[in-house]
Amino acid sequence: MAAGLVERFRAARRDPTLAVLEGFHALKHALRFGAELLEVACADPERLAALAASLAPELVERLRALPAVTPVLFRQLSPTPPREPVIAIARRAVWDAGAALAAAGPAPIVFLDNPRNPGNMGAVVRVAAAAGAAGVLTTGEHDPWTPAALRGAAGLHYALPVVQVSGLPAGDRPLVALHPEGVPLEAGSIPARAVLAFGSERSGLSPGMLERADLRLSIPMRAGVSSLSLATAVAVALYRA
Ligand SMILES: C[S@@+](CC[C@H](N)C(=O)[O-])C[C@H]1O[C@@H](n2cnc3c(N)ncnc32)[C@H](O)[C@@H]1O
Known part of the structure; x- marks a missing residue:
């Protein structure tokens, strides 16, 4: 499961149809403007809930009760892990x-x-x-x-x-x-x-x-x-x- 998650995030970085969203602000705006999320990894669901409550109340429900990954696993999901404990894979918007x-x-x-x-x-x-x-x-x-x-x-x-x-x-x-x-x-x-x-x-x-x-x-x-x-x-x- 852990190895699978690390590999999926690695693969997403190489996939021109996918976007890796690192940190709360990237995730917040992506969701606000219609991103389709495929996977979310969160190292601290309580902190994420607090961030959502103070900065994006409309997303509180959406970001509630995400399964937690350990901090060690979280750090393997990005070469530069974000300070806020969340990272996600979304489909890129198709723009013309x-x-x-x-x-x-x-x-x-x-x-x-x-x-x-x-x-x-x-x-x-x-x-x-x-x-x-x-x-x-x-x-x-x-x-x-x-x-x-x-x-x-x-x-x-x-x-x-x-x-x-x-x-x-x-x-x-x-x-x-x-x-x-x-x-x-x-x-x-x-x-x-x-x-x-x-x-x-x-x-x-x-x-x-x-x-x-x-x-x-x-x-x-x-x-x-x-x-x-x-x-x-x-x-x-x-x-x-
Ligand atoms: C860091 S600057 C590039 C500097 C570069 N050495 C040059 O000779 O243009 C990047 C771009 O920002 C824009 N830019 C920066 N300062 C500008 C200014 N004072 N007026 C108009 N455009 C500027 C230009 O389009 C420029 O190509």
């Missing part, structure tokens, strides 16, 4: 990039050009969900649904489309490149329904994306500061939009 881009309404899409760090991707998903963006699309080799990204997003991948794509398809949305050398961002600079494109942590936006953009905007910074972190730049642009 084309449908996200075609969505009506003024909400922008966030496009990450080859992001490298799962924690940054998660932080971007979290702020995009909070600001009401229409989706987060990412290119490059890094899966935006890894457990580390889900943890950084506090499980908010279920709240808006989060999709890895091979490139940005042509479409009717204005393409706005956020780039430290663009024209200064002001109120009203970002058109409705924009795709807001952000570069990778180390090398910034690719020349191809900069070339393709309809507009390049910079977030003003004090002299001597080279750039903001990726998630901070996304947050500023989204709340400006």
